[in-house]
Amino acid sequence: MVDADEAIITQVDDGKTPPGSVGQQISSSCSAPSIVADMLDALDARPGHAVLEIGTGTGWNAALLCERVGETGSVTTVEVDAALTTAARAALHGAGYGPHVVTADGTEGYRPGAPYDRVIATASVRAIPRAWIAQTRPGGAIVAPWGSDYCNGTLLRLDVRHNGSAVGRCGAHIGFMRVRSARRYYMNPSADEQATADTTTTTLTARDMMDLTEYGRAAFVVGLRVPRCYLTMDDLDDDHRRIELHDVESGSWAAVDLVRGEHPWTVRQLGPRRLWDEVSEAHAWWVSTGRLGPDHLTLTVDPDGIQWATLSAGGLTTAWQVAV
Numbered sequence: 225m226v227d228a229d230e231a232i233i234t235q236v237d238d239g240k241t242p243p244g245s246v247g248q249q250i251s252s253s254c255s256a257p258s259i260v261a262d263m264l265d266a267l268d269a270r271p272g273h274a275v276l277e278i279g280t281g282t283g284w285n286a287a288l289l290c291e292r293v294g295e296t297g298s299v300t301t302v303e304v305d306a307a308l309t310t311a312a313r314a315a316l317h318g319a320g321y322g323p324h325v326v327t328a329d330g331t332e333g334y335r336p337g338a339p340y341d342r343v344i345a346t347a348s349v350r351a352i353p354r355a356w357i358a359q360t361r362p363g364g365a366i367v368a369p370w371g372s373d374y375c376n377g378t379l380l381r382l383d384v385r386h387n388g389s390a391v392g393r394c395g396a397h398i399g400f401m402r403v404r405s406a407r408r409y410y411m412n413p414s415a416d417e418q419a420t421a422d423t424t425t426t427t428l429t430a431r432d433m434m435d436l437t438e439y440g441r442a443a444f445v446v447g448l449r450v451p452r453c454y455l456t457m458d459d460l461d462d463d464h465r466r467i468e469l470h471d472v473e474s475g476s477w478a479a480v481d482l483v484r485g486e487h488p489w490t491v492r493q494l495g496p497r498r499l500w501d502e503v504s505e506a507h508a509w510w511v512s513t514g515r516l517g518p519d520h521l522t523l524t525v526d527p528d529g530i531q532w533a534t535l536s537a538g539g540l541t542t543a544w545q546v547a548v
Contacts, residue, residue: 259398260285266381266395267367269293269342276337276359277301278330278368278403279346283312283321289344290321299323300337302330304403331403333359340364348377348400351548352390354529362386369400370523372447372547373408373454374469374503375439376400378518388527394518397439408454410470411477413494418479421492426480426504428489433482435507435515437467442510444518448533449506451547453499469499478503513540 264285269275271294277286280303289299303309306327313325326334330345331353338359345356345368356366364384371377376399382392402408413421428436435442437457447453454470463484470477476495483489491500510516513535520537523546531546 260288262379262396262398263344263346263367264288264292266379267342267344267365269297269344272296273341274298274337274339274361275300275342275344276334276340276356277323277344277346278333278356279303280309280312280325281346282308283316283325285344285346286312286323286325287316287319287321290323298337300326300334300340302326302328302334304329329405331355331405335359343367345369345403346400347403349403351531351546352380352382352523352525354525357382357384357388357390357525357529360384360390366390366392369398370394371399371444373452374447374450375443375455376402378439378444380523382523382525390525392523394444394521394523397518408470409472410454410456410468411472411475413477417494418492421477421479421494422498424491424493425488426491426500428504428507429487430482432507433467433480435510436503440517442507442515444521445510445516445535446503446506448521448544448546449509450499450502453497453503469503471495471497471499513542514538516540 269289269292273293274297275289275293277289280286280301286299286301293299301323309325309327316323333355339361340359341361341364343356343360343366348369348371350372360366362384366382368380369377370380379395379398380392382390384390436446437443452471456468458466460466465482467480474495474497476497476499478493478500480489480491493500516535516537520535522534524532532543533546534543
């Protein structure tokens with residue numbers, strides 16, 4: 225029985241932190257029922273379909289898929305964590321469901337069960353794995369949370385074509401955990417390092433900052449224009465918010481401290497990339513082109529697996545190759 229429309233955390237730190245203890249990173253959860261329903265509606269699995277699920281978790285979603293495809297269909301569910309696989313398999317079989325439960329890296333799909341009519345992922349990706357498309361029957365569909373490092377993410381449904389390509393549009397905003405191989409991490413410069421940062425100010429307004437950090441405004445487009453830029457926000461108190469940008473690979477970091485009643489705000493930047501400058505330029509471009517949101521975006525994966533995000537509205541068409 226579902227008592228509330230909330231996600232339930234079921235694992236932290238990949239199981240290294242004991243249950244009941246405070247961990248650093250959520251690594252598995254049971255999604256809110258409304259999100260599960262939205263994703264299943266987008267998937268449109270039908271009786272007789274073969275379905276591949278990436279991210280078994282508790283097994284609840286796999287049970288719902290079994291109900292949808294019926295005895296004439298089949299469900300294969302893949303989980304990277306062996307302990308979660310074991311628990312989910314026992315729960316599913318105990319409830320009378322018999323999907324094929326596999327411990328494996330879900331980004332590789334599961335070739336022995338292919339081709340599938342539907343593929344659904346319960347963890348977010350920055351780029352759709354080529355294996356998912358290759359293992360989906362032409363005319364089939366893939367549903368997955370998709371987003372950049374900067375803005376994660378959107379509910380994406382891709383329709384797979386006969387030439388091995390796939391195309392789809394952005395849907396609702398859903399922020400899922402990343403698949404483990406696609407995680408990004410943040411930098412934590414020391415006080416001495418921060419003291420050496422280049423310091424400027426920004427004239428962007430509070431509304432601009434909302435644009436930069438909200439999915440339905442500029443954030444999703446900014447994330448595509450500024451790849452490998454990980455956004456974090458921290459409300460230090462009621463009057464102070466810190467926005468940080470991170471690129472661990474290049475050792476670049478930026479921070480903007482928003483203080484109520486003060487303006488302009490201070491910007492600090494470290495490393496070879498001027499991350500705040502890149503984000504500000506992307507925001508200015510977004511404003512100049514009509515403030516188009518993610519509902520104007522299409523993702524296309526060509527037969528070679530190269531992925532393009534295209535922003536289209538009126539006479540504007542702009543495409544970016546999606547960074548992995």
